[in-house]
Amino acid sequence: MASVQTLSKGEQTRERILAIAQDAVLHKGFAATSIDEIICEAGITKSGFFYHFRDKNDLAKSLLLRYLDNEWTVFDRLFKQADELSDDPLHSYLIFLKLFADVMGDLPNGHPGCLVASYVYQDYLFSQDVRDMTTEGHRIWRRRFRERLDRIAERYPPRIEVSLDDMADMLSSVADGGIILSKSLHDPQVLPRQIMQYRNYVKLVFLGN
Amino acid sequence: MASVQTLSKGEQTRERILAIAQDAVLHKGFAATSIDEIICEAGITKSGFFYHFRDKNDLAKSLLLRYLDNEWTVFDRLFKQADELSDDPLHSYLIFLKLFADVMGDLPNGHPGCLVASYVYQDYLFSQDVRDMTTEGHRIWRRRFRERLDRIAERYPPRIEVSLDDMADMLSSVADGGIILSKSLHDPQVLPRQIMQYRNYVKLVFLGN
């Protein structure tokens, strides 16, 4: 997921801590994720941990930043790929959705979980700036998908009256919901199939079939 | 939400504990929800708490049972209402979805959160039987929505090739995702609007407009 470039030793350790912590947080929640267990798995001491993070809230913030960053990287790559395959905004978006579904379906153990969604269900644990980050994350996703939909709507007038903001949000919605369903039903394929349902909807709205 | 019938004193206390606990769990996660804070708000002692629940896992189980029960009650009422307004399976489902969206939009502070979704992001905290309950909950939802879609598809052949299981799952998906978006964006109206997007999709698939 993260770009494999030369990381200093400190950055490597930091990254290892974050990866371990994220996995734990997605399975137990933030409060139940103890620093002791993280450092144990990372093979460092508590002092080592606090060298990298001021306190636990700092860890929370760093985790979220890293997660959002990784998401952007993936989405950017997929959008770029799609744009290379078609100049048409609608077909590019449909290709992107197919690529997205494929990538989500190919994850060996299924999607590990959305950290943003997880944080939303623990908002009282975090400082205001961390909570603002989840809000901002969703706003940015909305804006980015919305941009695509605007360009599509210019060329393909929607067959029904529909809010493009809502349609943009729906991808986040279906992805977050699909991840939850996939995890709950122990079926990694539910998420990609849900994304394809959203793709169907987009097709029906702009193409009618 | 819960039927207002005569509850014994013990049942009243139990219900009060569960309501307080659910609210806390949806905002902080299960692990961060302390028994001390629950009993403080409920006006009882720790011993009183452990009279009603064997341990914290028992509380988790009871919380989930109560939540699922309440959900069934709401869905049953809405389905019944919709069935009274139309004999046609498609129109009944569309009415149901509109009612569902309205109810979700009329909640004064927005939807408090889906306990099932919250549990999925903390699965390691719970015993196997509790985890199985979230799985079973989603399976039942799928089956119930699927039944409706089957009856619809008999009368209205779908305009596109589509899996009815996926379409059934999509309501859970959009609801769970919509709740997360609503909470994150501090906009209670996102959830009902997402449900209406799903309703659009259903209309487009079976009616074409």
Next chain:
DNA sequence: TGAGAACCGCACTCGAAGTACAGTACTCAT
């Protein structure tokens, strides 16, 4: 080669989770 980066070790404080058990007050059927 030396200065900073990246840790380790240890010894704490503090608060909260969870357990155990004995005792008490209330309630309701007979």
Next chain:
DNA sequence: ATGAGTACTGTACTTCGAGTGCGGTTCTCA
């Protein structure tokens, strides 16, 4: 009215993890 539950209270205790402080050590790289 009374005794058998029901529904708690009070207290005392163990355990565990967050977080702090600080001195020492080992690497890494310019």
